[in-house]
Amino acid sequence: MKISAFTVEDVPMIQKGDDLAKIVADRACLENDDIVVFASTIVSKAEGRRFLLDAIEPTAEARELALLNKEDPKFIQYVLDNSTRVLLKHPLLVQTIYGNVCINAGIDRSNTESGYILLLPEDSDRSAREIRDRLKELTGKTVAVVITDTNGRSFREGQIGVAVGCAGIAAVHDRRGDVDLFGHELKITIQGITDEVASCANMIMGEANEGTPIAIIRGYRYVKDDRGIKVCYRSDETDLVKQALYEKLDREASSVHRENSKKIKSEG
Amino acid sequence: MKISAFTVEDVPMIQKGDDLAKIVADRACLENDDIVVFASTIVSKAEGRRFLLDAIEPTAEARELALLNKEDPKFIQYVLDNSTRVLLKHPLLVQTIYGNVCINAGIDRSNTESGYILLLPEDSDRSAREIRDRLKELTGKTVAVVITDTNGRSFREGQIGVAVGCAGIAAVHDRRGDVDLFGHELKITIQGITDEVASCANMIMGEANEGTPIAIIRGYRYVKDDRGIKVCYRSDETDLVKQALYEKLDREASSVHRENSKKIKSEG
Numbered sequence: 001m002k003i004s005a006f007t008v009e010d011v012p013m014i015q016k017g018d019d020l021a022k023i024v025a026d027r028a029c030l031e032n033d034d035i036v037v038f039a040s041t042i043v044s045k046a047e048g049r050r051f052l053l054d055a056i057e058p059t060a061e062a063r064e065l066a067l068l069n070k071e072d073p074k075f076i077q078y079v080l081d082n083s084t085r086v087l088l089k090h091p092l093l094v095q096t097i098y099g100n101v102c103i104n105a106g107i108d109r110s111n112t113e114s115g116y117i118l119l120l121p122e123d124s125d126r127s128a129r130e131i132r133d134r135l136k137e138l139t140g141k142t143v144a145v146v147i148t149d150t151n152g153r154s155f156r157e158g159q160i161g162v163a164v165g166c167a168g169i170a171a172v173h174d175r176r177g178d179v180d181l182f183g184h185e186l187k188i189t190i191q192g193i194t195d196e197v198a199s200c201a202n203m204i205m206g207e208a209n210e211g212t213p214i215a216i217i218r219g220y221r222y223v224k225d226d227r228g229i230k231v232c233y234r235s236d237e238t239d240l241v242k243q244a245l246y247e248k249l250d251r252e253a254s255s256v257h258r259e260n261s262k263k264i265k266s267e268g
Numbered sequence: 269m270k271i272s273a274f275t276v277e278d279v280p281m282i283q284k285g286d287d288l289a290k291i292v293a294d295r296a297c298l299e300n301d302d303i304v305v306f307a308s309t310i311v312s313k314a315e316g317r318r319f320l321l322d323a324i325e326p327t328a329e330a331r332e333l334a335l336l337n338k339e340d341p342k343f344i345q346y347v348l349d350n351s352t353r354v355l356l357k358h359p360l361l362v363q364t365i366y367g368n369v370c371i372n373a374g375i376d377r378s379n380t381e382s383g384y385i386l387l388l389p390e391d392s393d394r395s396a397r398e399i400r401d402r403l404k405e406l407t408g409k410t411v412a413v414v415i416t417d418t419n420g421r422s423f424r425e426g427q428i429g430v431a432v433g434c435a436g437i438a439a440v441h442d443r444r445g446d447v448d449l450f451g452h453e454l455k456i457t458i459q460g461i462t463d464e465v466a467s468c469a470n471m472i473m474g475e476a477n478e479g480t481p482i483a484i485i486r487g488y489r490y491v492k493d494d495r496g497i498k499v500c501y502r503s504d505e506t507d508l509v510k511q512a513l514y515e516k517l518d519r520e521a522s523s524v525h526r527e528n529s530k531k532i533k534s535e536g
Contacts, residue, residue, distance in 0.1 A: 001472040001480070006270035088508055101423040150459075154422045154509040155369040156430070157500050158440040158460025160467070172426040191418075191470075192426025199428070199467035202459075203488060204269040212269070220471060232425050240356055241422040244512040251515075 003219040007204050007212035016048035020214075021134035028216055030141040035220060036131070037146045037201035039213035040120055040164050041108055043127050049119040051078070065092060078117055079105045087245040091152075098124065099233045100164060101242070102151050121147065124165020125228030132167040144168035144222065148198040148205075154241065161202025163194035163229050170223040171195075171232040193222060194229060271487040275472050275480035284316040288482075289402035296484055298409040303488060304399070305414045305469035307481035308388055308432050309376055311395050317387040319346070333360060346385055347373045355513040359420075366392065367501045368432060369510070370419050389415065392433020393496030400435040412436035412490065416466040416473075422509065429470025431462035431497050438491040439463075439500040461490060462497060 008027050014020070020043065024036060044050070058066070058073035062080055066073035068090045076092065082105035083094035096105045098120055108118040121127045128145040135143055147165035152158075163171065175189035201215040236242055276295050282288070288311065292304060312318070326334065326341035330348055334341035336358045344360065350373035351362035364373045366388055376386040389395045396413040403411055415433035420426075431439065443457035469483040504510055 002272060002274035003472060004270060004272045005468075091508075153460070153463075155502055155507060156460065156463065157502055158458050158463065160460045160464050162424070190426050192421070192424065192428045193471070195421075195424065195426065196428050196467040196471045199464040200273075200471060203461070203464045203468060204271060234423055234425055239423060240359075241509060241513065244516040245509065247516060247519075248512040 001219070001221070003217060005200055005204055005215055005217045008214040008216065009212070011042075011211065011214055014042040014045040014213075016045065016050070018046045019134070020046050021131050021138055024214060024216075025135065025138040030135065030139045030143055030216070031218060032141050032143070033220075033222075034141065034143045035146055035169060035197055035217040035222070036135065036143050037148055037197065037205070037215045037217065038131070039205060040106070040124065040147050040149045041118060042213045043121045043124065043131075043147050043165075044108075044118045047121055047127065049121060050116050051119065053078075053115050053117055056081075065089060075104075075107070075109065075117060078107055078119070082107065082119060085246070086249065087242060089249070093245070095242075096120070098122075098164065099230050100162075101233075102149070106149050106164070120149070120164060125167065125230060126165075128165040128167035128228070129226065142168070144224070146194050146197050146201070148201060150202060161195075161198035161200075161205075163198045163232070166194045166229050167226055168224055169194055169197070170225045171227065171229045173223050192232065194232070197222075269487070269489070271485060273468055273472055273483055273485045276482040276484065277480070279310075279479065279482055282310040282313040282481075284314065284318070286314045287402070288314050289399050289406055292482060292484075293403065293406040298403065298407045298411055298484070299486060300409050300411070301488075301490075302409070302411045303414055303437060303465055303485040303490070304403065304411050305416055305465065305473070305483045305485065306399065307473060308374070308392065308415050308417045309386060310481045311389045311392065311399075311415050311433075312376070312386045315389055315395065317389060318384050319387065321346075321383050321385055324349075333357060343372075343375070343377065343385060346375055346387070350375065350387060353514070354517065355510060357517070361513070363504075363510075364388070366390075366432065367498050368430075369501075370417070374417050374432070388417070388432060393435065393498060394433075396433040396435035396496070397494065410436070412492070414462050414465050414469070416469060418470060429463075429466035429468075429473075431466045431500070434462045434497050435494055436492055437462055437465070438493045439495065439497045441491050460500065462500070465490075 053074050056074050056077045058077040062077040063073045066076040085095040087093040091103050094105050106120040124147045128147050132145040145167045146163050148161045149164045150159040151162045171194045173191040173193045321342050324342050324345045326345040330345040331341045334344040353363040355361040359371050362373050374388040392415045396415050400413040413435045414431050416429045417432045418427040419430045439462045441459040441461045473483050
């Protein structure tokens with residue numbers, strides 16, 4: 001198999017309301033089954049997900065976490081507002097309202113003007129479907145769309161590209177039942193295809209001042225479906241790492257509670 | 269930027285002692301700065317890391333973990349012998365003697381004959397350097413080598429390709445100090461390059477019966493060094509997820525201990 005991956009050149013600074021599909025269609029000659037990969041930052045910008053940092057009033061919890069993380073309490077408040085639960089206080093790892101787990105709820109302060117923050121798209125799977133449909137309309141080509149962010153990982157240094165939304169491509173490829181070279185059934189064989197696609201695209205997209213937030217992967221044979229990235233997110237019940245982190249936080253909280261009780265007693 | 273990634277075709281079944289560099293040199297026309305990616309399974313096979321499952325006697329701990337994981341106790345004993353510490357009992361997530369954290373110490377039972385297991389290469393960074401040097405000798409080309417495995421992840425379903433060894437390419441690209449499009453300094457910017465390379469290669473290598481365990485990535489500009497993959501492995505001290513998992517296991521162990529004490533008392 002041979003694939004190629006290339007960036008779309010001369011992508012302008014994206015503004016609210018920009019038609020990302022048109023920007024691609026004007027600059028690249030798409031083929032059927034291409035995978036068109038967008039950095040979530042530009043999808044967010046096009047969708048007007050930029051907010052003024054000063055537009056929010058931090059709570060006591062945000063102030064405490066800000067101190068711990070040497071961050072602006074207003075930034076941390078945005079993180080909390082975009083999270084359903086904190087998994088680690090420092091770094092601030094959260095379960096986001098979007099379904100994924102990541103540092104700072106995926107909120108970006110780089111690649112945007114000072115004083116502003118950029119939230120993840122409201123529903124990246126929906127965004128991916130919309131862009132995919134619009135690309136079909138403009139070019140007649142049936143493509144897949146993947147929206148990416150970069151995440152750190154447990155156990156390993158370095159951030160890598162991951163998918164936060166997708167359309168027209170199965171996020172995971174369930175190969176249980178397939179056989180290996182010796183005819184044995186494969187044991188653990190759910191492949192995280194869109195995350196691999198995101199990593200491949202992130203290699204060439206860069207994160208700094210390259211300004212190449214769109215990449216196209218061509219020649220890859222993939223399973224097609226429209227279930228989105230959410231099938232890839234583990235539930236609390238099946239995620240033992242999450243459970244360990246929740247328990248650790250609960251334990252620390254009750255230990256603080258005991259410490260405080262002791263203090264009150266000794267002061268009383 | 270444009271890169272291409274393609275598999276090396278007609279790779280034979282690898283046997284102990286096979287010259288992997290020659291297998292590549294005979295089948296592909298390498299260019300300077302290519303990244304040649306090998307599935308760890310074939311590196312292991314060439315290095316004679318295949319062992320007879322029956323050659324080991326399981327301990328009580330292995331039997332207990334085998335029951336929990338519905339696994340062969342002998343297989344589990346191999347996992348324990350290749351680990352320095354257990355992080356989760358089921359699935360059996362371990363800190364390996366090779367430095368990485370993964371399920372079952374990366375021991376493979378698929379893609380090898382029945383009754384055998386395949387350990388990870390003893391030192392995948394060294395293996396990568398040796399293959400890289402031999403490729404230079406055979407072809408005159410200066411390339412990078414990455415050795416890959418597939419791993420599951422916290423929080424997300426699906427396995428993806430990760431690097432377990434590398435030579436001639438920096439495992440992480442430290443971009444702290446670089447600026448974004450608006451001239452702000454990037455905040456979190458250590459990119460896990462070789463893991464992205466591994467994911468990209470894994471997209472096309474496949475895990476089942478494709479028999480394409482070698483891929484070449486061409487056209488990618490990367491930072492070169494020979495520090496290997498180990499710079500990418502977090503230490504126990506800096507890894508909060510590891511700490512939470514260790515604590516959880518310790519707590520469960522002491523809770524079992526308390527239960528047993530209770531039983532002894534009530535029986536006494």
